Structures are given as structure tokens and as C-alpha cells.
Amino acid sequence: MEILMAIVIGALFTAGTYLLLSRTFLRILLGISLTSHGVLLLLIAMGKLKNGVAPILHEYAASSYVDPLPQALILTAIVIGFGVTAFIIVLCYRTYQVLGNDDTEICRGIENE
Amino acid sequence: MKQEQQNSSSPNHAAKGNSLILHTSITYLVYIILLLAFFLFWHGHNAPGGGFIAGLISAAAIILLYLTFGSQWLHTTLTFDFKYLVAIGLSISLACGLAAVLLGKPFLTHTFTVLSISVLGEIELATATIFDLGVYCVVSGGCVVAITAIGESDRAKRRHGQQQTTTSDTNTPASSEP
Amino acid sequence: MSSNQVLSPQLIPWITAVLLLFTYRRVRWQRILSGVSAIVAVANAIYLLYCVLTNGTLVFWAGDWLPPFGITMVVDTFAAILVLLTALIGASCIFYSFSHIDMQREKYFYYFLIQMMLVGCNGAFIAGDIFNLYVWFEILLISSYVLLALGGEKKQLRETLTYVVLNVLASSFFLVGLGLLYAATGTLNMADLAIKLPQIENQSLINLISVIFLFVFGSKAAIFPLFYWLPHSYAQPPAAISAIFGGLLTKVGVYCLIRTFTLMFIGDSTFIYTLLFVLGILTMVLGGLGAICQYQFRKILSFHIISQVGYMLIGLAMHTTLTIAAAMYFMFHNIIVKTSLFYFAGATEEISGTGDLRQMGGLIHRFPVLAWGFFLGGVSLAGVPPFSGFFAKLLMLQGAAEIGQGWAMFFILAVGFLTLFSMIKIFMYCYWGQEKTLAVISTSGYRRKLISPWLLVMLSLVVGFASTPIIEVVLRAAAEISDPNLYIQAVFSKIN
Numbered sequence: 001m002e003i004l005m006a007i008v009i010g011a012l013f014t015a016g017t018y019l020l021l022s023r024t025f026l027r028i029l030l031g032i033s034l035t036s037h038g039v040l041l042l043l044i045a046m047g048k049l050k051n052g053v054a055p056i057l058h059e060y061a062a063s064s065y066v067d068p069l070p071q072a073l074i075l076t077a078i079v080i081g082f083g084v085t086a087f088i089i090v091l092c093y094r095t096y097q098v099l100g101n102d103d104t105e106i107c108r109g110i111e112n113e
Numbered sequence: 114m115k116q117e118q119q120n121s122s123s124p125n126h127a128a129k130g131n132s133l134i135l136h137t138s139i140t141y142l143v144y145i146i147l148l149l150a151f152f153l154f155w156h157g158h159n160a161p162g163g164g165f166i167a168g169l170i171s172a173a174a175i176i177l178l179y180l181t182f183g184s185q186w187l188h189t190t191l192t193f194d195f196k197y198l199v200a201i202g203l204s205i206s207l208a209c210g211l212a213a214v215l216l217g218k219p220f221l222t223h224t225f226t227v228l229s230i231s232v233l234g235e236i237e238l239a240t241a242t243i244f245d246l247g248v249y250c251v252v253s254g255g256c257v258v259a260i261t262a263i264g265e266s267d268r269a270k271r272r273h274g275q276q277q278t279t280t281s282d283t284n285t286p287a288s289s290e291p
Numbered sequence: 292m293s294s295n296q297v298l299s300p301q302l303i304p305w306i307t308a309v310l311l312l313f314t315y316r317r318v319r320w321q322r323i324l325s326g327v328s329a330i331v332a333v334a335n336a337i338y339l340l341y342c343v344l345t346n347g348t349l350v351f352w353a354g355d356w357l358p359p360f361g362i363t364m365v366v367d368t369f370a371a372i373l374v375l376l377t378a379l380i381g382a383s384c385i386f387y388s389f390s391h392i393d394m395q396r397e398k399y400f401y402y403f404l405i406q407m408m409l410v411g412c413n414g415a416f417i418a419g420d421i422f423n424l425y426v427w428f429e430i431l432l433i434s435s436y437v438l439l440a441l442g443g444e445k446k447q448l449r450e451t452l453t454y455v456v457l458n459v460l461a462s463s464f465f466l467v468g469l470g471l472l473y474a475a476t477g478t479l480n481m482a483d484l485a486i487k488l489p490q491i492e493n494q495s496l497i498n499l500i501s502v503i504f505l506f507v508f509g510s511k512a513a514i515f516p517l518f519y520w521l522p523h524s525y526a527q528p529p530a531a532i533s534a535i536f537g538g539l540l541t542k543v544g545v546y547c548l549i550r551t552f553t554l555m556f557i558g559d560s561t562f563i564y565t566l567l568f569v570l571g572i573l574t575m576v577l578g579g580l581g582a583i584c585q586y587q588f589r590k591i592l593s594f595h596i597i598s599q600v601g602y603m604l605i606g607l608a609m610h611t612t613l614t615i616a617a618a619m620y621f622m623f624h625n626i627i628v629k630t631s632l633f634y635f636a637g638a639t640e641e642i643s644g645t646g647d648l649r650q651m652g653g654l655i656h657r658f659p660v661l662a663w664g665f666f667l668g669g670v671s672l673a674g675v676p677p678f679s680g681f682f683a684k685l686l687m688l689q690g691a692a693e694i695g696q697g698w699a700m701f702f703i704l705a706v707g708f709l710t711l712f713s714m715i716k717i718f719m720y721c722y723w724g725q726e727k728t729l730a731v732i733s734t735s736g737y738r739r740k741l742i743s744p745w746l747l748v749m750l751s752l753v754v755g756f757a758s759t760p761i762i763e764v765v766l767r768a769a770a771e772i773s774d775p776n777l778y779i780q781a782v783f784s785k786i787n
Contacts, residue, residue: 020456032459039466046470056160070473073422077466079165080429084462086259087433088455091440093263095448104452200312207309211302213354214295220302221354 005045012038025092025102032088036081043070043077139181146174154249164245168252175257184264195257202250209244297351297364300339300374300413303332304381308406318397322389325402329382332409336375343371344764348771348781350419358782359483363419365782368768369619370416373546376626377416377539379750381409384535387634387743391531391641396441404441405535408434415543419782421472422479424547425465428511432458435540438532439524450524457520461510468503475500481554482782485775489558501556501563508551512544513597514604515573522581522593526646530637533589537596538630542622545603549618552607553772560610568608572702575601579709586648588636588721591713592629595672598706599625605699606687614690616769617683620762624679624754628672631747635665638740639721648717653726658737662722664745669714671751674707679754686762 012034019031047070053060055068096102150170157163179187213222225239307328314320343349343366353362366374384405392401411431418424436458440451473479475496476487488497510517521541525533548567556563578598582591599621606618636646638661643651655662671678684703691699754761771777 020460025452028456032456035460035463036466039463039470042467043470043473046474048474054161069479070470073466073469073473075165076422076426080426080433080462083255083433084429084436084455084459086256087436088459090259090263091436091448091452091455094440094443095452098443098445098448196312196315200309203309203312207305219352219355220295220298223354 001049002045005041005049009038009041009045012041023104025096025104028104029085029088029092033081033085036077040074040077040081043074046070135181139177143174143178146177147171150174154245157245164248165252168249169256171249172253172256172260175253176260179261179264184261187261195254195261198250198254199258202247202252202254204247205250206244206247209240209247212240294349294351296339296342297349297366297417299335300332300378300417301410303328303335304406304409304413308403308410311400311403311406315398315400315403318394321397321402325385325406326389328406329378329385332378333375333382336371336378339366340368340371340375343368344767348777350781350784352785357785358419359478359480362423363480363482363782364417364423365419365482365778366417367771367778367781368764369546369549369772372619372623372764372768373416373542374413376623377409377412379747380535380538380626380630381405383630383634383743383747384531387534387637387740388531390739391637392529396529399441400437401441404434404438408438408535408539412539412543416546419482420480421484421551422469424481425462425469428465428543428547429462431540431543432462435536438536439528441532442528444527447527450527454520454524457510461507464503465507468500468507471496471500471503480782481550482779485554485557485779488555491558494558497556497558498562501552502566504551504556505548505563505566508544508547509570510544512541512548512600513574514600515570515577518574518578518597518600521597522585522590525593525596526587526589530589530633530640533593534630534633534637537593537633538626541596541600542626545600545618545622548604549607549615549772553610553615554775554778557775564608564610567604568699571601571604571608572698573601574598574604575702575706579706579713582713583709583716586720588640588646588648588717589633590646591648591717592632592636595710595713596629598710599629599672601706602683602687602703605702606690609690609694609696609699610773611690611694612766612769612773613693614687615772616762616766617686617690619768619772620679620686620765621683623765624671624683624751627747627754628668628678628680628751631744631751632665632668632672634740634744634747635661635668638737638744639665641740642737648720651721651727653722653724655722656726658722660741660745661737662718664741664748665722666718667748668744668751669718670711671748671755673711673714675711677752677755679751679758682755682758682762 016031016033016035016038019027019034022028022031047067050066052066053064055065055071092102099106147170150167153162153170154164154167155162157167175187175191178191210221214220216222221244223240223244225237225241227235227237229235307324310324311321314324339349348365348367350366351364352358353364356362385402388397388401388405408431411427411429411434414427415424415431418427436451436455439454440448469479472484475491476484478484478487491497506517509515513521525537527533528536552560552563552567575598578594578596578601582594582598585591585594602621603618603625606614606621639651639654640646642654642658642661645651667678671680674680674684676682684707687703688700691697691703
């Protein structure tokens with residue numbers, strides 16, 4: 001399971017990096033989201049993968065629960081990532097409107113305007 | 114040019130292409146979605162669920178309305194400013210934390226009590242739910258504000274675009290603070 | 292309960308922010324609220340520092356959950372001084388904004404965002420849990436993104452996009468580092484990590500993790516290979532915003548570097564301290580050299596932020612109590628002076644209508660208060676006695692001499708000359724000499740704008756004159772930082 005997880009995380013990072021290096025805003029945005037999803041999976045994997053009960057206290061033995069901390073971390077990270085992504089979408093859209101283009105190469109060209 | 118103006122000022126501008134099926138079904142679906150949100154919210158404090166996803170789902174309901182009937186409709190029907198919802202939510206959560214301070218406990222100390230009502234059985238009431246209510250308001254308000262901001266700017270652009278007036282209102286909206 | 296006091300520097304801006312959201316349509320109310328809260332925050336921060344100095348490190352356990360499970364907030368002397376400076380800079384920024392920021396921005400949650408940024412800064416300074424630190428960092432960063440983009444001018448939007456993408460990437464690596472730390476130790480509480488990290492056998496793994504954290508905090512603090520985003524993005528927004536960014540934001544990164552590399556990553560430290568030293572020297576020199584070839588007022592100042600972050604880094608890299616104290620003193624001095632210089636830059640740019648030094652000239656004839664204010668700030672930054680900058684460098688030189696770091700001393704002095712050169716260059720081009728006829732001259736409210744920066748320059752002078760007691764406090768803060776056991780004991784004091 002860990003190996004599968006590692007491969008998935010690696011694939012997400014690869015795709016994310018590739019997209020981040022491209023030139024259009026939308027692809028960069030997608031690259032950011034893919035990378036952050038890779039990070040979230042990494043956090044799950046760091047909390048030791050196992051088939052356990054959801055970490056809400058019931059009558060089970062203490063060892064049968066999964067580790068709640070990575071889940072809490074991931075939830076927080078998702079919330080933050082959600083806010084940031086929403087902001088980046090608005091920002092990209094505004095930049096596109098103002099500059100009339102979504103190509104970072106062309107945007108760089110207005111340096112001495 | 115005149116036709117363009119007429120188009121954009123007529124109601125249901127954004128909703129023109131939408132089908133009758135969507136129009137009809139949404140009016141019922143919204144209640145079901147909101148009910149689901151309420152269920153998840155109530156379920157949340159001791160089981161999977163909670164204020165955050167409930168907020169997202171209710172925001173989804175409002176955004177569905179927005180997509181179907183257009184922003185004009187939304188402005189005339191839901192005149193409430195969703196920025197205040199964010200403010201209300203933040204103040205509920207903050208007040209919940211500050212209440213503990215007033216009682217001499219550390220900030221954000223929570224407690225719960227079990228009420229037994231004859232018909233309903235035992236109900237567990239926790240102060241964490243109040244905090245979650247704040248989260249719910251912030252998330253649903255923030256989502257709606259963010260998405261309508263994108264939509265509004267697009268509409269403004271389309272209206273002014275033909276007359277070559279640059280949009281002066283290029284401020285980015287406040288992103289939802291998590 | 293007194294432990295709630297630890298949270299007060301955060302609660303004040305937080306409550307204000309909520310009130311500001313309710314009154315977002317009324318600029319007048321917003322101004323009154325922010326002004327009052329700024330003054331309350333300064334008073335509270337002074338009281339907090341006083342409490343820390345008399346009672347020692349204060350700890351807050353959120354919701355009464357004990358460490359290492361609950362969230363802890365810790366205020367030691369270092370954090371308390373930074374909280375005070377944050378409050379001061381926040382107040383100066385708010386009062387400067389009254390006459391500087393346009394209505395359009397004020398209506399779009401400007402004051403709210405400033406308050407949220409103060410919440411994030413204070414949170415980062417007092418967080419005792421590394422994940423909590425991440426959360427405060429994000430709050431700080433999200434506010435800074437919006438503040439940078441506010442106004443939506445072409446260049447601004449473009450620079451914001453770069454800034455956001457880089458910071459989001461750095462934040463992702465923060466999470467990666469957190470995950471690896473958790474996998475290695477099973478805890479994220481900083482005091483608990485300080486206990487557990489040195490016990491781990493495979494110290495090269497810990498070195499790897501520490502390099503990830505170096506990357507993360509380094510990209511926020513703008514150290515050598517990661518500073519490329521800073522000069523451009525800090526030169527775009529209004530001066531009040533770039534002042535609070537230049538004064539505070541990079542210092543939060545430096546604070547985190549100092550905190551983590553003196554508390555947690557101390558097991559096998561030669562490698563990491565050597566790395567920090569080399570990076571510090573490179574940051575200093577490249578920042579100083581970068582400033583020389585610039586002719587934009589605020590870009591020169593931005594490059595000097597980078598160069599001065601280098602000083603703090605080498606102070607940390609030499610890791611004796613004296614050099615860490617010097618790094619801290621340098622940080623405090625830099626926060627005050629840098630912010631004031633940005634305010635002067637903003638006032639100058641508004642008067643002359645341009646940020647290009649070559650088009651300015653002779654402003655001293657009509658605006659002597661502005662010109663001399665900048666001059667005092669500039670020489671303070673360059674480290675001329677009796678200003679605070681001189682004592683910061685003196686401490687650093689003493690510390691370097693103590694352990695025989697000749698190279699460090701050489702570069703401290705050399706980069707000092709570079710700084711002096713840049714400041715004199717700005718002064719000569721912009722204020723001195725023949726008066727040039729400028730296309731746009733708007734002098735409205737220019738005297739009111741000079742109140743905040745002049746007060747800060749005076750503060751720098753006071754810090755310089757009263758250096759003996761202040762150095763004592765800073766040495767105490769450095770001694771606390773150098774001994775992780777004090778921190779650990781304070782956090783776990785409720786259990787024992």
C-alpha cells in the first residue's frame with residue numbers, strides 16, 4: 001500500500017511540476033492544485049496507513065483506530081488550500097481581464113510600460 | 114450597441130440558455146440540498162460531517178440558484194449581503210472562544226451537556242456546535258461572495274466591453290479566510 | 292486565568308477585524324476602529340513584554356488540552372519583543388494609511404486585511420506547535436496576497452501572481468516537511484520535537500528535513516537563491532503596504548529560522564550552520580550589489596531588505612549567545628528603520644510623481660523635513676553611530692571576533708559600506724543638488740504623512756541612545772533561545 005501511495009504521490013508531483021512550468025495561468029493553477037493534492041496524500045501516508053476505525057471514540061480497542069492527527073492536518077490544509085485556490089482563480093481571471101492575455105511570457109513583456 | 118445593452122439589462126440574462134428542466138427541478142432540489150447540509154451540520158460534531166462541508170453544500174445550493182436564474186434574480190430575491198454572513202460567522206466563533214475566557218477558562222475551552230427530552234430521547238448539546246455554526250456561516254458566505262464576485266466582474270465587463278470603457282472596479286474580493 | 296494573556300496580542304486585531312467587516316461600507320468608522328485598536332494593541336504589547344520580563348516565559352494551552360496533544364502558544368522574551376514591534380509597525384502603518392491610501396482600497400477591506408495580517412504575524416511569533424505555525428503563516432500570506440493585489444493595476448497583478456505561486460509552493464513544502472517530521476517523531480509540538488529530534492539515530496534524515504524547512508522559511512525570508520521574487524513585488528503596491536511587508540513579513544521568516552534552528556534542529560548542527568553561514572554571506576553581498584545597480588527608489592530599499600536578512604542569518608549561523616543576540620538586535624532595528632524608509636519613499640514618490648531617482652532632484656529645498664528624515668533613517672540603516680544600526684553591527688562584530696570569524700567581520704563591514712553608498716546615492720539623487728522641475732507635484736497632506744516615519748526614526752535614535760538596557764534585554768532573549776530546556780520546561784510546566 002505504501003508503495004502504491006508513493007507512486008501516486010510521485011505522479012501527482014510530476015504532473016504538478018510539469019504544469020507549473022507551462023505558460024498559461026490555468027495550467028499553473030492546475031499544477032498548484034495537483035501538487036497540493038500530492039502533499040495531502042503524503043501527509044496521509046506519513047500517519048502510517050492501516051485499515052482502522054474512524055478516529056471518533058466508540059467502544060473499540062484503542063489500537064484499532066487510525067491516527068487522527070494527519071486527518072486533522074489534512075482537513076486544515078484542504079480548507080486553507082480551498083481559500084487560496086479560490087483567490088488564485090479570481091486573481092488569474094482579473095489578470096487575464098486586465099492584460100487581455102493568459103500567457104505569462106507576454107505578461108512579462110510589459111516590464112517597461 | 115443598443116441591442117447589447119438591452120440584452121444585458123434584461124433579467125435572467127445569465128440564464129437564457131438554461132433548460133426548462135433545470136428551472137423546474139432546481140426549485141425543489143435546493144430544499145433537498147439545504148436539508149442535506151443541515152443533516153451534515155447536525156451530524157457533524159460526533160461523526161463525519163460538520164460546519165465546513167455543510168457550509169460548502171449550502172453555498173453550492175445558492176450557486177446553483179445563481180446559475181439557473183441569473184444574478185439579476187439573485188439580487189432582487191436574496192437582497193442579503195453575504196459579506197455580513199462572513200462577519201456574523203466570524204463573530205459567532207470568536208464569541209464562542211471568548212465565552213470561555215469570561216468564565217476564567219483558557220480560550221476555546223469547550224463543554225457539553227446531555228439533555229433528555231421525553232419524546233426525542235437523549236440529545237447531546239455541545240458548545241463545539243456553536244463554534245461550528247460560525248464556521249458554517251463563514252464558509253457558505255465566503256463561497257457565495259467569491260463566486261458572485263467572479264460572475265459580477267464578468268457581467269460588468271460584458272456590459273462595458275462594447276463601449277471600450279475599462280472596468281474601474283478591478284479590486285479583487287477578499288478571499289475567504291479559512 | 293492569566294494564560295489567556297498570551298493570546299491577547301492576537302485577540303485584539305482579531306476582534307477589530309470582525310468589527311471592521313461589519314462596518315465595511317463606512318470608511319470613517321473603519322478608521323476610528325483601526326486607530327483605537329492599534330493604540331490598544333501597542334499598550335497591551337508593552338504590558339505583555341513587562342509581564343514576560345518579570346515572570347518569565349508565558350504559556351497558553353488552548354482549550355485546556357495539555358501538550359503534546361493540544362495547541363500551545365508560548366511567549367518568551369524574543370517573541371514578546373517581536374509582538375511589541377508588530378503592534379508598533381501595525382499602528383504606524385494604519386496611521387500612515389489615513390492620508391496615503393485611496394478610498395477605493397479603504398472600501399475594499401484594506402484595514403480588515405491589515406488586521407488579519409497582524410493576527411497572522413503575532414500568531415507566527417507565539418505559536419508553540421509547528422502545524423499551528425503553518426496555519427498562522429497561511430493567514431498572514433493570504434492577507435498579504437490580497438493586499439498586494441488590491442487596486443488591480445497591471446504590474447501589481449502580474450507581480451502578485453508570481454508572489455502567490457511561489458508562496459503556495461513554499462507552503463506545500465512546509466506541509467511536506469511537517470509530514471516527514473511527524474513520521475519521524477510522532478509529534479508536532481515544538482517543545483516535544485525539541486526533546487525527540489536529538490534522540491533519533493538517523494540524524495542525516497533530520498538534516499534533510501531541516502533543509503526542507505530552510506527552503507520554506509528561506510523563501511519567505513528571501514535568502515540567497517530564493518530572493519528573486521522580493522524586489523519586484525515589494526515595489527508595486529502603495530508604500531504603506533510595501534512598508535509593512537518589508538518591515539514585518541520577511542522578518543517572520545527570519546524569526547522562524549531562528550526559532551527552529553535553535554530549538555529543534557540542533558542534533559547534528561555543523562552541516563546546517565555551515566550552510567546557513569554561506570547562504571547568509573551570499574545573501575548579504577548579492578542584496579547589497581543588487582541595490583547598487585537600481586534606480587527605482589523602492590527597489591533599492593527592497594534589495595537592502597535582502598542584504599540585511601543576510602546579516603541576521605550569519606548571526607544565527609555563528610550560533611553563540613552573543614551573535615544570536617546581535618541577529619535579534621539587528622532584526623528589531625531593521626523592522627523599525629526599514630518601515631520608516633518605505634514611508635519616506637512613499638511620500639517622496641507622491642510628491643514627485645515618479646519612483647525613478649534620475650528624474651528627481653533637489654527636493655530638500657522645498658521639503659526639508661522629508662529629506663532630513665530620510666537622511667537620518669538612511670544613516671541609521673547603514674550603521675552610523677549613535678543610531679540603532681550601529682549597535683546592531685557592533686554586537687555582530689563583537690560576536691564574530693569572539694569566535695574568530697574573520698570572514699564574517701570582513702563582510703559585515705564591506706556590506707555596511709555598500710548600504711551607506713546606496714543610501715547616500717538616494718539622498719544625493721533625490722533630495723540634494725539642483726532642484727528639478729517635476730511634471731507632477733502633489734503636496735497634499737504631506738506633513739501628516741511624515742508623522743509615522745519620523746516617529747519611527749526617533750524610535751531608532753532612542754534605541755541607539757538607550758542601547759545599554761535594550762542590549763541587556765536582547766541578551767536575555769538570546770540566552771533563553773540558546774537553551775532549549777527553558778522553552779521545554781515552560782511548555783510542560785502544567786504536567787509536572
